[in-house]
Amino acid sequence: MSIANSNIDQRDWSALTTGERIRMIEVEGYLVLPDLISPDELANLKAQTATWPTDHVDYSEKQRVRKAVQFEGGSVTHLIGQSKTLDFLRVLFGDEVLMTHYDYARSEPGHPGISLHTDGQPYGSEIFGFEGSCPHLVRVLYYPDDLTLDVSPFRVLPRSHLSMHAQANPYLRYEDHPGVVTVPVTAGSAVLINHKVFHGNQPNGRVNCWRSAIVLRGRARSSRCNRGLKTKLPNCRIKSSRSSLTAIRGTGTSKAVTNP
């Protein structure tokens, strides 16, 4: 994955109106809510999370996670009620907001990056369980440190959640796409995504610096996942031959991959 050919979204996110924010996440599939967490709260969050034992994911020892952190207490648990985020989600959903899952992730030096994928998967999956079957769900990724271009910044393929083409099958993954946008943010901000949009992150190219994210999922009470499915959950690492993502957005080719 190369960041050199990527577009970089450096707009002034604080200038967006509420309507423009709703349009961003509904149409483009992503949004940044800037400056949500104060410096004192950030210091507490970093001190609390830095001591946690973590597990590595199956594709890299440099990508560390700690799941179900909602009951850890302190600043981490307090973050569930972050008022600016909840205010926005209430307006977006027009309904009571449920925060459903809460994890911590850390990309250490040598992290290879995360390929483009969706979290929204209508039949559920072995990775995301039944959560992915919610009709509408927003992932909220809080960043305790500046998200810079050289330390695993977030990347997204805008509008990819709108495509009806087979190559937008939510069980496929792609290494890259010419329409990908990289989204750097400042510490204390959050990236919000429609869980159906293709997204991932860049490698960590530094030798002494990690990038962490505290990730919540929010949905409207009315947007329930489908726990009634009786079928075997699909494996989202579907193997696919070399394929084009042109139909999703823009031009050029991308390679469907099997690794996360």
Ligand SMILES: [Fe+2]
């Ligand atoms: Fe994801």
